[in-house]
Amino acid sequence: MSDPSRRMLYVAIAASGALAAAGFAAFAIATSRTADNTTDADRSVTVTAETCQPNAIEVPGGLRTFEIINTSDRPIEWEILDGVMVVAERENIAPGFRQTMKVRLTPGTYAMTCGLLSNPRGTLTVLPSEEAAAAAGNVTLRSFLGPLSEYRVYLSMQGAAAIKAAETLRDAIAAGDIDAARAAWQAARAPYRRIEPLAFRLSDLANTIDPQAAFLELREDDPAFTGFHRIEYALFDQNSLEGLQPVADRLVADLTTLRARLHEVDMTPDLLMALPADMSRMLAESRIPNGEDTYAATDAADLQASLDGVEKLTGLLTPLTDPVDAPLAADIRQATDKARAELDSDAPFDAEARARLAPVFAGLAETLGKLPATIGVD
Amino acid sequence: MFSLKPTAFAVSITMLAGAPVLAADPSLDLVAPLADYKIYVAENTAQLVADTDAFVEAIKSGDLETAKALYAPTRTSYEKVEPIAELFSDLDVTIDARADDYEHAEADPNFTGFHRIEYALWVEDDTAAAVPFAERLMADVTDLDARINALTFPPDVVVAGAATLMEEVAATKISGEEDRYSGTDLWDFEANFAGAKKIYALLRPLITDDAAFIEKTDGNFDEVDEVLAKYREGEGFKHYEALTDDDRAFLSSRVNTLAEDLSMLPGKLGLS
Structure with missing residues (x-):
């Protein structure tokens, strides 16, 4: 978690507007x-x-x-x-x-x-x-019910996948199998990154699941250095499983709590529209320029998973965006495709790659930032 | 199931004439139950894939008795998700259409799915005849599971789905025509009721202004369960022929009432 000061941004929708049967919602009178x-x-x-x-x-x-x-x-x-x-x-x-x-x-x-x-x-x-x-x-509250529900399902499914993979990681560490632990670490990262657009807003959990040493006073020696990167440090830098068991146990427990907390979040249209731009901006301004997976060098894979999470959101919003602003919908597709294409590059994730990727994600964030005003539930 | 439903028309008329007071707008409180319902469906389609795999293996290995024993329990996870079969009408046809939907009935080359396999196992008495249909079924349920996971469920289809399925049970299931070769209809009934009740149970907490509706609907589901319980046998149910005329008439009346009452859910939740 690179920016624990971010606060929850839940805004209740002001008015639901008149009911209109949207999309293929149909009614029939016989x-x-x-x-x-x-x-x-x-x-x-x-x-x-x-x-x-x-x-x-x-x-x-x-x-x-x-x-x-x-x-x-x-x-x-x-x-x-x-x-x-x-x-x-x-x-x-x-x-x-x-x-x-x-x-x-x-x-x-x-x-x-x-x-x-x-x-x-x-x-x-x-x-x-x-x-x-x-x-x-006429975008109404009703037209958001499907997308909001589906995002809840996504959080639940990916949250479960993260827990399961973290349990595999924990068991590999318990068995003393460092190669299996390395593979399991990477497998557990992806589902976490996919749900991070909402998960990072639960800052207490994000600070124990995903803190980076660079943001802690004593860096790797800091007692608050826990979670994914603490395990990454041991597996990929120290090449040691020593003292890792309680960290892995804690990660499983925190991810389990995370899933339960995400289940409690009141999903609103404003929240759904804010998530993809906020996530992209965080990637552009912090994750990409600073680097994150310092020891495993798996930033590119992490970013792919982050983009999966952003695309899930934009995919859910597309049916709402298309009818009101088709050019914006096209711009969003183009900006996400561009980010995906840049990530698919085989080039090493070095300073040059960071310099190339950061503006791409900043552009994506800017485009996605137009969603709330366009859909008009700002 | 893809089939005809005589009561659909009657229910629609009732909605016009009865003119229940409609809730003004849908509430964001619907989001959580809608999500929970999709998870329920996804769990069932995953179970369907696993169960179909074992069913298909029994057919391929020529084990007629095991295949017959697995037919009804394999179907139950499909029957539970039938309230939203409108969302995959093509697969509903290839997985669960009946012979009557085709020009040449059982002989029609397009007749596939569970009921074609049922026909092979019980009437043709031949697992070999069922093999190509079993392979197709496996592919279709796998496709269904993948599609369900990728699909955003339309809220109006989910909320209307409980009534839609009850109408279909009343019209073309209660008569015992669905599993006509095997007589396993009571397994399907129970799964259909469970699937419709799941939607109702998830939405029930949102209906805060009509205690009479809740009491009546709870009571009707309970009474259906009580009747079905009389026919339990082993892991499942007795042959459809065991159902007495009185019990069939009773179930029929309850199903019709449920269909009519549950059709008010969209209006009560601002989704009409």
């Missing part, structure tokens, strides 16, 4: 009529024994109504599919009957199922419209 009634549907689709008629439909984006008429001799279901996902469906339409279905559609190409699984699917093309653009630009 009514049923016998075949001789008529409806005000935008489109009528007849499902025969073999196909949909018409089998290719175009509608403008927004709230659309479909009327489905079953002229086959079996009960059918009619679905709109976005890839493999069902956007909306109307089930069990009896032979000779028709039903209507309302669904909010975003522009794109969809498939329609047409009765039996063996029947060919139809195509539904949803065209851009003012109505769809207005809905997409």
Whole structure:
């Protein structure tokens, strides 16, 4: 932990705004009529024994109504599919009957199922419209629920992976196997680095899990020198397992506590949007110029894992960013791809590499820093 | 399961006519239960991969009795995640479609997955016939597990999923048509109820203003459990034929009520 003074930045969202069905969130209202009634549907689709008629439909984006008429001799279901996902469906339409279905559609190409699984699917093309653009630009609390939940899952999964790998490390040290311990040390670093965007904000734990000797008064001899780098120092510099067992035990315990504490964090949209830029900035301003894995020289692998963690976040935010600011979404992709490409270089992680990487990550941080204002829950 | 659900329409009408008071906006309190639900699903798909591996090995080694014994328990982790089967409709077809979904029924070349294997084991009495379908099943469940882990679950699909599955149970499962060759339907029922109840149980603490709803829904799940308990045998359940007409009628009524009541969850949580 290079900067223990950073404080928690949780900001509660001020207002949740009006509800809008976003993304492929769809709702459907069913009514049923016998075949001789008529409806005000935008489109009528007849499902025969073999196909949909018409089998290719175009509608403008927004709230659309479909009327489905079953002229086959079996009960059918009619679905709109976005890839493999069902956007909306109307089930069990009896032979000779028709039903209507309302669904909010975003522009794109969809498939329609047409009765039996063996029947060919139809195509539904949803065209851009003012109505769809207005809905997409309305970022609500609701649109954050999926990304926030998924980030919690990621923290839980990676947190568990870090604990498991640290236990392997502890057991290798107990068994006196320094080669196995070195391999296990590296395996445990990656999941920790992936969740570090949030983990480093829990400064008490970060100070025992990841302190660097350079930031401690007595450096390697400082009693506060614990955690990953203390173990790294023993394994890669001292080539000794002496006195390491309690340090490894403590690391397992601290990572276990970390996972539990992360589970307690109230995830908010503001927090989610702040994390990737803050992490990238810390890498650019501290980790990269100062170097971190002094003894094992594994900075490049650590940075790869950090970038995984940043990309998880930006990937979760992309569906929100794209509709409101497509150029920014593209800039973010470009900046992360550039960072990834620079890290993939085989060049040694020397002063020259640090000088080359620091501005790349600073640029990434600057681009990511535009997220909160753009998405508009600042 | 990919199939038809007569009650879906009735439930939708009820929602219009009944006009329950809707919560205004979804709350960030939904984040934790949604995350916990995804972890539940991921644990089940991981279990499905492990169980399918053993099931497929039994088929490949020509051990008909072991394969038959593993069929129902292997399915349970899939049946538990069926509330969100809409998120992988292609795999739901190749893993769990029934013969009726195909033009040529059992003879249809596209009929694959659990029920095609079930047909091979119980009707064709032939593990060799099941081998290609077993290999395909292994690939499909492995794909499913990987996809689940990579997927951000849409909140509205999760919250609506409990009712969606109960509707399907009412419409096309309670009749015993799903596992028609093996008669192992009661295993599926229990897993379906457990899967729907998981969603309800995770969301229940967020419903603070409707004690009657909670009491009624808890009671219905409990009553279903009590009926199913009568048919337990060994690690699982008796043959579907053992289910009495009275108990089937009782289960059917409870499932329909659960489907209707659980369909109010999205409205109560600001996700309608």
